[in-house]
Amino acid sequence: METKQQKKQHKGLKIFLIVLASIIAVIAIFEIISCTYHSSPENVEAYECDNPYIVGTDTPEVSAHRSGGGIMPEETMMAFQNCAESGDFSVDIFEFDLHITKDNVLVLLHDDTLDRTSDCVEIFGCEDVRPEDYTYEELRVLNMGAKFENENGETPFAELHNNEVPDNLRILRLEDVMDYLTRVCPNADYIIEIKNDGELGMQGVDILHEILEQKDLLDDVIFGTFHEEVSHYVDNTYPDMARSATINEVLSFYKAAITDDESFEAKYIALQIPYNMPFRLAANLGTTTVINYAHEHNIAVQYWTVNSEKDLRYLSSIGADCIMTDYPNVLYAVANEK
Numbered sequence: 001m002e003t004k005q006q007k008k009q010h011k012g013l014k015i016f017l018i019v020l021a022s023i024i025a026v027i028a029i030f031e032i033i034s035c036t037y038h039s040s041p042e043n044v045e046a047y048e049c050d051n052p053y054i055v056g057t058d059t060p061e062v063s064a065h066r067s068g069g070g071i072m073p074e075e076t077m078m079a080f081q082n083c084a085e086s087g088d089f090s091v092d093i094f095e096f097d098l099h100i101t102k103d104n105v106l107v108l109l110h111d112d113t114l115d116r117t118s119d120c121v122e123i124f125g126c127e128d129v130r131p132e133d134y135t136y137e138e139l140r141v142l143n144m145g146a147k148f149e150n151e152n153g154e155t156p157f158a159e160l161h162n163n164e165v166p167d168n169l170r171i172l173r174l175e176d177v178m179d180y181l182t183r184v185c186p187n188a189d190y191i192i193e194i195k196n197d198g199e200l201g202m203q204g205v206d207i208l209h210e211i212l213e214q215k216d217l218l219d220d221v222i223f224g225t226f227h228e229e230v231s232h233y234v235d236n237t238y239p240d241m242a243r244s245a246t247i248n249e250v251l252s253f254y255k256a257a258i259t260d261d262e263s264f265e266a267k268y269i270a271l272q273i274p275y276n277m278p279f280r281l282a283a284n285l286g287t288t289t290v291i292n293y294a295h296e297h298n299i300a301v302q303y304w305t306v307n308s309e310k311d312l313r314y315l316s317s318i319g320a321d322c323i324m325t326d327y328p329n330v331l332y333a334v335a336n337e338k
Contacts (some may be wrong), residue, residue, distance in 0.1 A: 011279065042290040043321040045295070051269055053189070053222065053300035055321045061092035063191060064332050065305050066110055070326030073110040073145030074117065077168035080177060082186045089332035094181060095191040097306075098205045105136040106174040106211070112195065113173050114139070117159055118171075119146035132200060136173065145169040157309055159242040174208070189322070190217070191244075191272065192300070193224040200302045201230040209238050214281060218242075222270050222302075235267055244272040244302070254283050257293035270300040272324075275311060286311075309334060 014199065046056065055061055058277060064083045066074035068091075072082045075096050098111045109118045113128050114120040120129040120142050142163040157169060162296035181188055195202045203221075212218045223232055223243040231246045245268045253271060256264040271294055275286040284290075286303065294301045301313055302322035312334045315323055325331045 015307060016197070020099065033133050043292070044291045045288075047292075047295045047298075049298050051298045051300055052319055053270055053302070054295055054298070058316060058319060058337050060320045061094050061189075061322040062090070062328050062335060063093040063163065063302070064091045065324040066328050067094060067096050067108075068326065069097055070151075070289050070307065071329065073148040073169060075110060076144045077171065077172055077177065077180065078145065078166075081168060081326060084181060086329070089329040091185070091188065091328050091332075093189045093191055093324075094185075095193075096177070096328065097193045097195050098202050098204060099131040099195050100207070101131050101136045101139065102133060102257075104203070104207065105134040105137065106204060106207050107131055107136060108174070109195070114142060114144075114171075117147050118142040118144050120179060123143075123161065128321050131250040132196070135191075136171070139171045142171060142295045143169055144171055153334040157168075165173060175213055178211070181218070182215065188220070190221045191224060192221055193226075194230060195225075196230075198229065201225065201227050202233045205234055205238065205241075209241055212241075222272075224272055242269045242270055244270040250285075251283075253299075254285065254290070257290050260293070264297060266297060266299055268299070270302050270321075272302045272304060275303045275306055275315060286315060286318070288318050295319070306331075331335055 031257065049056070052331035066077070067074065067079035067080060082095070083094070096108050098106045099109045101107055109117070109119065109131060110300045115127055115129060115132050121127055123142060136316070141155060142161060143160050146160070147155070149155050150158055160166070162170070191207065194201050194208065196204050209222070212221055218240055221242065223234060223241050226247065228246050230242060234241050234243055245266070249266070250271060250273055251266060253266065255261075255262070273285045291301050300321040302324065303320055304324040306312055306315060306323050306325050307327055309328070309330060312323060312325070312331050316335055323331055
């Protein structure tokens with residue numbers, strides 16, 4: 001007859017085995033989805049399109065996500081210089097994000113705060129440092145490479161502060177990066193995202209459009225945002241600015257694609273969509289069904305953020321138009337190994 005302690009131990013073991021079995025089952029489901037959701041390259045179809053971002057080949061355009069933030073400090077001039085002046089790889093599309101400052105300057109930054117990437121906590125003595133609370137000149141003191149860690153686990157720029165910070169690691173204005181890239185990479189295109197929402201986001205769009213118009217770059221940019229109201233503002237105010245689909249528009253597109261809705265129409269020219277396991281549980285966006293349907297409706301398909309060589313090869317094989325990656329050097333090698 002079991003003692004109370006033995007019963008307790010057996011109960012604990014039973015719970016452990018149930019949890020372990022559940023974990024194994026989840027892993028198995030992930031693996032099944034990963035395999036069965038891969039499409040066959042033979043299913044890729046060709047359509048006559050006038051969308052310049054549809055490449056029509058099995059070699060996707062290489063996009064440097066956050067200016068190749070896996071190689072150099074993201075969205076700094078140092079990172080852009082690394083991509084634009086490398087002798088080992090080239091970039092077709094530069095992707096970066098914008099925030100508006102207190103004095104209405106658009107600066108490059110992915111997060112809502114500067115805490116993750118810069119030394120702002122040490123320099124300003126506070127956390128949650130947001131660009132809209134500081135002027136451009138106030139932000140220029142920061143080291144935007146302070147938290148960068150390379151593949152060896154090293155932080156080569158962490159000890160640089162104030163006057164020690166080189167100019168190519170300070171916060172970057174939109175005008176400066178565009179002037180540099182149009183000079184060094186005159187044939188490049190751009191994916192530019194406004195991160196602010198609401199009124200700040202709309203104000204950012206006004207400034208962005210003005211700068212792109214002045215520099216004659218409107219035809220070279222796909223605008224993006226996660227904020228529906230900002231996308232609607234673009235549609236109503238700047239119909240000459242090409243944009244990518246909103247989250248709700250991606251969901252509507254996916255429903256139309258899997259049902260082959262012949263009445264489908266879109267206001268956008270590109271799907272900028274993820275390709276990783278959590279999203280594939282609900283909707284697998286990385287199939288020839290998605291790409292063929294998009295191309296049939298003159299929509300380019302651009303995937304973010306893909307860093308796995310296996311996924312890079314797969315998406316290349318099924319007709320992806322562009323892949324955004326933190327490691328454009330790796331994607332360039334994969335895309336050109338054929």
